[in-house]
Amino acid sequence: MWKPHQRIKYQTEVARWPAKDVTATSKLFAPINVGSLALEQRTWIPAMVPWRSNEAGEVTQDVIDWYARFAQGKPGAIVVEATGIRDIPSGPLLRISDDRYIEGLKKLVDAVNQASEGQTRLLIQLIDFLNIRRRPDPAKYFDRFLIITPEHRQALNLNDAPEAEVRQALASLSSETLETILSAREWDALQFGARDRVTDIKNPAVADLPQTLPPLFAAAAVRAKTAGFDGVELHYAHAYTMSSFLSATNTRTDGYGGGVKERARLPLEVYEAVRGSVGPDYTVGCRFLSDEIINQGSGIDDACSFAQAFAAAGMDFLSLSRGGKFDDAKQPRVGAAAYPYTGRSGYECMPAYLSDEQGPWGRNVEPVAKIRTSVREAGFTTPIVTAGGIYSFDQAEALLTDEKADIVGFARQALADPDWFEKVRTGHGSEVMLCRYSNYCEGLDQKHKQVTCELWDREKLDDNSVILATDGRRRLVAPPWSRDSR
Ligand SMILES: Cc1cc2nc3c(=O)[nH]c(=O)nc-3n(C[C@H](O)[C@H](O)[C@H](O)COP(=O)(O)O)c2cc1C
């Protein structure tokens, strides 16, 4: 992963945890309404893909165990990982793309209700993503994948030569020469793996996204409602389709790109389709970016405009992330796919303990505060969810008191210690296992390996009841909180 030049080492520490009577009157542990949904407290576990599903995209027992473990900590809400809305093979990504998934999803809802004793509300994040290929072996790229064009022939002076000869000639060139002969997209496909963009409107499947996506999202949301989820989060963040529509890099000329209004058009039409299908009382919100953190990307002003438009349309909550784009991702090795959390934008999405003078904690707090202010100034009370490097009660409470957000997201901190919420609420904060922001978990995610935390995944492996990862060396869920000290 990209690292800031300064490389200052930070260590998470909490000098003082609150007593039970302090949390009892705190904002963090006070209820809040999100649309028609009542959260018991203003804590929220944002979506995190743990790679617990299978090739069929089903809810496995591992998926159930994973979320039930989070639910034992009784946060206000959990958002289930990015879940695919298209009925196509997507590796072990969870899917909600057909009614056959409803039974499994119902079991997940029941497990969370049971484990949290009804205290935690469960939402699910709905995702669409465009085709992306692995970085090709150059020999195979020139032999099979590259489409030979008149431009290639002309550059090589092989206008009438058989195609095989052109391919061979290209394969024999140095990188420097190739870069001058291949188009920018062909060069990118060779270096990173081919990847569809929302701007590829010559590709009929991409051109038709404004027609195909609203019904796909709507059908997925109806399934979520049928399965018993308390709400859905439309994934408009990071490197995926809807975020790419919002991006300032979206130059589509069909009314769905260019200006801020045109870029927000499909996200709003998707929302309208979802709302029309699930009815006015079901909780629907979205996650989008306070800043893309890429050259020529959308920044905070665009995010304020989007937030106002989403609030005006009637979204029940707005959850803000940051960065996480393909545009600045590191080059993958041959045979691997680009991963959108390896560049600077990826760092801003999941900042790590090696950081700059700003440090890894709360980097999204001020941008989100600005977005919240713009939503309030436009006359909307829509709850705003913030996230990014938040691990202590004081941090969370201060940002709520200062009205910088309405709900606080704890992603990696909840992964490090799913009991954070109960420990802190009951005055046992000193027992919290603090996230180190090492991004060991994120490294596993990058390899599509079952995500675990280095703070607990080697604990009590000799216990026969412990379920191990496929590598046989890590436990899949955090050990239970030993409550002897309560
Ligand atoms: C393993 C892992 C998987 C993630 N998967 C998702 C995801 O599916 N959807 C999403 O919006 N964000 C995802 N994120 C980003 C988190 O939701 C969160 O925004 C980010 O980790 C910053 O918050 P934190 O500092 O509290 O961890 C993921 C993060 C991690 C560590």
Ligand code: SF4
């Ligand atoms: S592995 Fe654990 S300690 Fe490291 S960043 Fe992830 S959650 Fe935090």
